[in-house]
Amino acid sequence: MMYKLTLLCYRIYMKFEVSHTDRSVIIALGTKEKEEKIPQSQLQMPDDDFFANAPREDLISFAKQAAFRALESIAAEEVMATKLALIISLLNGRADVRCAQSSEKDLDLFSEDLQIIEDENRLLLPLPQEVIDTQIKKPHYSRKELSGYHNVAEKIYTLDEEEIRILQESGFKVRDLGEDVSEFYQIINAVICVKVKRKKYAIREIATGEDSIITVKADPRFLPKTKVGDIFLGDACYKKYALHIPFNRYSQSLKLDGCNLSRQDFDRYHLQIYERLHNMEFLFEKKAKTSEVLYIDEVPTVTQKSKKKKNYIWIFNNNEFAWYRYFEGRGGEDPLSNFRTYKGYCMTDAYSSYPAYLHEATLCICLAHCRRRYIDYRKVTGSEADVKIPLDYFGQIYHEDGKLRDMYRSGEISEEEFFTRRNAICLPILEELKTWCTNCADTGYKRSIPLKRAVTYTLNNWNRIENIFQTAKIELDNNRSERLVKVIKLGSKNWITNGSEDGAKASSLMYSILETAKMYNLNPRDYLSYVFMKGGECIDWEISTEDLEPLMPWNVTQQDLSIVTDEYKFLAQNMLSTEEYEARMAKINSASI
Template structure:
């Protein structure tokens, strides 16, 4: 036997290993391609935690004995929405237009007079465009006839921007248009031109920056009340600030912190601009906070655990999203037979079914139901992940999802410790979405000052919504009342203007007529 023949088995083994490695790489690239295609052309909504194939859960897992042992057949019911147009709100003001036949037509073909036998009613929705008018302040002057030296002038109401023609209502309108309706200032400039008003974007930009400075103490007071709470949720997203002293295109970050409790007594939503994603930004912002902090698993938040005053929570929605990505990365013909992915999604769906069941219960009741129903499902999910982690490649989408759950397990299960805690971070993601939508419209911020102003004003708008206050009325009230305090006042004086103290003074968001 020659030397070439002796080395043949080793060469075959090496080639087989190479083929296996290449096949793993090909599978990975195919997953990335299918997932990319789905993100670009597929449905992006994550509404509903149950995949359609899970309605036949037992049949789906019949081909995989390991998964079928864990699967439990369920009956899932739902109420189908009835088609048709919704009725117009009953509290909207109504103008009645009565339509009657002229007297000449109130004659029947037989020659007799017609008489009223009933009425038919239908409704249409009308709208009146914004009304713009000028407020002229006439200050009456008084003089003394006796000494001929005494002289007084009636003062004007305190204004948010002294010597400016901008009223609290106009300023609130501009802020709401940009930071709630995502209308850039250049579009607002064009809208004002239709009313024959020359109002440049530069002027409006200066107004926005000035108002942000006026409201900074109020923002700080909201932050004070947020830090004193026991459960906060956090998230962050990117933005570009052009003139921040770094290279153009360098990413900055908008951080978001909000009250996380189930039905919080004092809802607060705060944005915070920072130039990087370093974890010390969160540690600095939340200095003095003691309690639970729920995040998406970003390692930067782990700095918060260093002083043992903060307990981190994970986000089950992120775990589910990774399994959902693993399902989308499979070929279409394989998705219905993908027992492993389907089982994970099924177990997570059961956890969310429990959350739906307890959403209207008290904190104590939520805790007890979770211990009874959620904890066994979590134990089942953990056992399945521990069993499956050796059966999939780490770099595959399913492998990444399983490793995420195992690595984040202690954070994902901590919501069981208190009924006030949430299973996921979805609400804070919903709060950060308005900024993401606005970012698509104006793309960048020019300066850090502008980014900080945006953070503050987004905070006030979203805090108003969190407290069920109509944002325009809320901002107009603040810009009318805060200037009356003058330049020097105690921070505690701002408490009377905090949103939960204005419920009786400002129209609720769900009652807007």
């Protein structure tokens, strides 16, 4: 808590504060003038006991008098000037400076053995015992250190020679006491034009005298003969598919810096990316077919000029990959026909296409979907009494599975122990749930259609519920897929429809790349740039699966992305302002004439 007072002294505003905590004094002088004067005051220097034990009111009174006296006297006594050097800012009122008087001896700021302690919480004046006894210590939360930056810029604020001279002529000694350092993030929209200059050389074969010209080869770009480099391309795709910024908004933001890339340019680049990378689809499919567990879901989308009002994006995923696939309709033949011989576990909803095509897979039903039917009953009727028992059963199963699965993931128990302990607890609860549902069906569902819908859904899919507990590898629900669906929904809110079928397929592949990269803790933006930089080295326009395999997220480490950060550093160290570059080129051209 601070005592604050603002007053006028010799046409200058003076801000004056006393802290209740350490009883230190802050005085700052402003620059506004007023034709008022305060009568001259007499001041005697008190002893050290005064500073150590004086009450707040006396400190305030003395601080006022000290400030008045310092202003009135140009050549103040050296001791007084020294004591006020920390608490009075005479230069344009720019700073509030804190001063605390030692209770043991006068503080000599110009002593050669003076030690500067950078501890804001250290009290230079002792507190009264009653204050110490009643003071409640607040927890100190330190701010996290800044990280993730590639460049550092310093702003150094010092007294210039003229300001130091004014202080010295006013009777003050000036000594450098170090510096106070703070830091913060800053960002600039630096659109860099990279000029690629390939040197040409004339060579002559000595034996034959034949002349020829060679040109040094430049690093290839992923999209040659376009306006964008690989890092720019990675940034644009990341902002659209991870941050959900449409290309037209991205283009508008670039125009603020004078960059003349249009939405149509980005749309064209987007389709060209898919043309080069579409063989990644086969690698994702291979990954899916060799997985022990698959989570599958579908989400509607809208594509312009499509024959159907609703189109669908299917998501095949587990904890190792996320594969988004676009199809014109919801029919399962196209997305599921390639998985007829798949023999793993599949977590899905009750959509009929799954059992129609996944003949050899062990189908599991999402428990969250089952539970949701009972939640819907509660919402419709406004009563929980009739569904409290099944909801409690679901809650117990989720609680026990979650607790044991956390222990399994942390390494406290093995997979086999998790499976045994989980089933020992959950299977009896599951049997009680089945008994309750059967009894409810036998008694006519209490004449409630919402309750009938919930119980029927549970009993019709009971075999698939039991399949969940045949392995420890599969989770209780399909929430993993629900989270991956969310990125599609967020994108749809920003660009509403897909412009074409090819555009929808290109978007699906981009979602697959980004979401899978996140699973391996790769920086998704840098990973995209890495794929483009490495993919640019391939001669064929359609990059083969053999060349793409090393670029898949599960084959890339964070260390591999260092080529992207190295490019960042190169650009930061070598970029010049347009004016500097033109001046340098003019100098070179004039020298060559």
